[in-house]
Amino acid sequence: MSDTREFVPRITAFVCNWCTYAGADLAGTTRLAYPATVRIIRVPCSGRIDPVFLIKAFEKGADGIIVSGCHPGDCHYSSGNYYARRRWSIFPKLLEFIGIEPERLTFTWVSASEARKWADVVAEATERVKSVGPLAHFAPLAAAAPEGEGAL
């Protein structure tokens, strides 16, 4: 029996405490509807988001990732998002180089008042991940034994 259910992506969102988390909260309190595809992880600042978090999220079953913080100039710690911006302009290229589609990664700025934008970002990220399907890369890695081990 084939599975005909629609693919619902699992998206991990790393968001900063001061802007995007508040924006997402506002989206909730103003009852904006957006796809229930996103699991939010709140961190102090977009500058706190280490690329190893993204790798871990993929290992644990995420199909896509959203990274969002305060707009440039609005960082609670004045410059964390500028460092993040440099990092995030390069790290996705590494993932792309090893074969992870860029559609799985969504980087953006969402302020505390941009509830609408948050809803739109999640909707767009969901569509982008849907366009490339489930991430089937990492699950087999967990199961795989090193070469030759099975023969012992």
Next chain:
Amino acid sequence: MIDTVRSRAAELLKSGEVSVVVGYREGRRRELAVPHFVRDVADVDALVLDPFCSGGLAVFATREAVSQGAAFVATPQDIRSLRVLVQEGQITSENVRIIGFACQAPGNPAGEIRLLEGSRLEDFDNVIECAADNNIAAEVARIMAMPPEERWRFWRAEFDKCVRCYACRAACPMCYCAECIADRNLPQWIETTARPRGNFAWNLIRAWHLAGRCTLCGACERACSEGIKLTLLNAMLAAEVRDAFDYVAGFGCADEAGVFASFKDSDKEEFLIDG
């Protein structure tokens, strides 16, 4: 030419400018030159210089026994590595002297060697040219042209070979962290067994931590017992950093922060998705 190297090493030791000269001596095979630490003027005659001096001696710069004043028989990449270490506050340039050389075909017995003018890191501002390695650039382009699934299969095959010996880390001048993220277990970000999942995490994070810092000396790949194409990852990231920020590791001045330790208001952000 080797006489020049030996006499400069002897001068530096005699004058007390440095307490050790880090160079090469003959290995057990013709195709091998191994690191040699000269502390006594009488030992300078063991120093050699040939196309098998593959570079990478900058890795010793952060070792305590060497950081208090050392001269390095250094390739252009080594000189750049040392400049990155100064930039990152790991060593002070006053403690470093250079006996620079460049080989036009490293590893090839017929490779021509010339000595570089200069003694202090600042002297090499204009002579640390690195011939662009078109072979690596072409290989990066070839992989990028593959469909994503094929790229994944390519790297899966590469990373599956990894035995997690961390020889790449030990050989790298930039991998000087007292506690590497790969050794941390609370929380454990990177699985430590030599299995595919941890191998992916390790190799990606290793490459990432060298982005904007790697000078493409190739020591990691030469140290790898499994022949994993580590330089491909490093070269790909170096090219991206160069294109995005007009920044090449080791070319900046020492008082300028590294590419990911600084920012500009005008940094591009076309990669952002705007909802």
